[in-house]
Amino acid sequence: MTISIIGAGKVGSSAAFNILRFRIDDVVLIDIVENLAHGEALDMIQTAPAIEFDGKIRGTNDFSEMEGSEIVIVTAGEARKPEITRLDLMNKNAKIVKSIVKEVVKYAPNCKLMLVTNPVDIMTYIAYKESGFERNRVFGMGNILDTLRFRSYIAMELNVSREDIRALVIGEHGDSMVPLVNYASVSGIPITNLLRKEQIEKIINLTRYSGSAVIKLKGSTTFAPAAVIAIMADAVLKGRNRVMGVSTYLKGEYGFSDVSIGVPVILGGNGIERVLELELRPETKKLFEESVSIIKRAIKKLKLDE
Ligand code: NAI
Numbered sequence: 001m002t003i004s005i006i007g008a009g010k011v012g013s014s015a016a017f018n019i020l021r022f023r024i025d026d027v028v029l030i031d032i033v034e035n036l037a038h039g040e041a042l043d044m045i046q047t048a049p050a051i052e053f054d055g056k057i058r059g060t061n062d063f064s065e066m067e068g069s070e071i072v073i074v075t076a077g078e079a080r081k082p083e084i085t086r087l088d089l090m091n092k093n094a095k096i097v098k099s100i101v102k103e104v105v106k107y108a109p110n111c112k113l114m115l116v117t118n119p120v121d122i123m124t125y126i127a128y129k130e131s132g133f134e135r136n137r138v139f140g141m142g143n144i145l146d147t148l149r150f151r152s153y154i155a156m157e158l159n160v161s162r163e164d165i166r167a168l169v170i171g172e173h174g175d176s177m178v179p180l181v182n183y184a185s186v187s188g189i190p191i192t193n194l195l196r197k198e199q200i201e202k203i204i205n206l207t208r209y210s211g212s213a214v215i216k217l218k219g220s221t222t223f224a225p226a227a228v229i230a231i232m233a234d235a236v237l238k239g240r241n242r243v244m245g246v247s248t249y250l251k252g253e254y255g256f257s258d259v260s261i262g263v264p265v266i267l268g269g270n271g272i273e274r275v276l277e278l279e280l281r282p283e284t285k286k287l288f289e290e291s292v293s294i295i296k297r298a299i300k301k302l303k304l305d306e
Helices: 010-021 036-045 087-107 120-131 143-158 197-208 210-218 223-237 282-300
Strands: 003-006 027-030 057-060 071-074 112-115 138-140 242-251 257-268 271-275
Touching: 003 010, 003 087, 010 027, 010 036, 010 223, 027 036, 036 057, 071 087, 071 223, 087 112, 087 120, 112 120, 112 223, 120 138, 120 242, 120 257, 120 282, 138 257, 138 271, 143 197, 143 210, 143 223, 143 242, 197 210, 223 242, 223 257, 242 271, 257 282
Parallel strands: 003 027, 003 071, 027 057, 071 112, 112 138
Antiparallel strands: 138 242, 242 257, 257 271
16 A cells, blocks of 8 residues: 555545545555554445545554555644643643654655645654654645645635646644735636735634634534645656645755744645745745744744653
């Protein structure tokens, strides 16, 4: 099997289902809870005759079943609750991710490793450090989801098709995210030509807090993250060189090092093929710097050895 997903909760199992139904590849679904991944796998396979996919899925508690995977996706850990931020989750999930990375290094040492567990920028940093993998092979899903939300709100405000919106969000996958207004367009028309300043500010606010808004309403976010996990897996597996915001360990890009944060990259067969360094306006640069500082401060508070 080429794709393994660790964590068969809401996001992991929905991502597995998308990977099957979009016919991207077969999936191994792993969880520590007895029978959970087996049950999810069985449930999914029973939809195959209706949706007509031939992919295979295996649910298991055995980490060795990820052996030889080309992509390992980590969705294991605690999810946000309305009253806690992504950063509050940090130390608990850090330990879980650290222990999973050990298994990944053992059983799938050549894989591309995608982190989803929150706070995703910190988990990407831990996975990069703990795995010893080259940085192109360790990346986090966050900004692409923020971008979907940004695109959706622009489309809603203009009452145009979501398909025609192109945009980017960089920075922390969290409250300090930076939607890039001057790189957002509607079929190539800059949004600044179509929307007033107050409308753009409203869209940015909605984007920034839309994850929390969904969590307040239904307890977690599932469908949107699961869809973008499948898109990222497809980009890597098929070497599609998609351009998107991905949490990446920086080595001097944008003037920062030793931090993982969302930046635009080309995502292809080798994982991160290239980090794209964009010219940022002074006010945007300042916001990005603040976002980096938040992540760096959080990294300093990591307690991995207790
Ligand atoms: P969930 O609670 O439904 O599922 C988590 C699963 O992880 C559970 O089934 C649990 O048994 C499993 N697990 C815990 N420790 C494990 C271990 N050591 N090995 C294998 N499995 C283990 O949570 P949900 O909603 O699926 O969210 C999962 C994570 O993804 C959370 O941290 C959440 O905040 C994050 N998330 C990230 C997003 C992003 O944009 N990066 C978007 C949505 C969720």
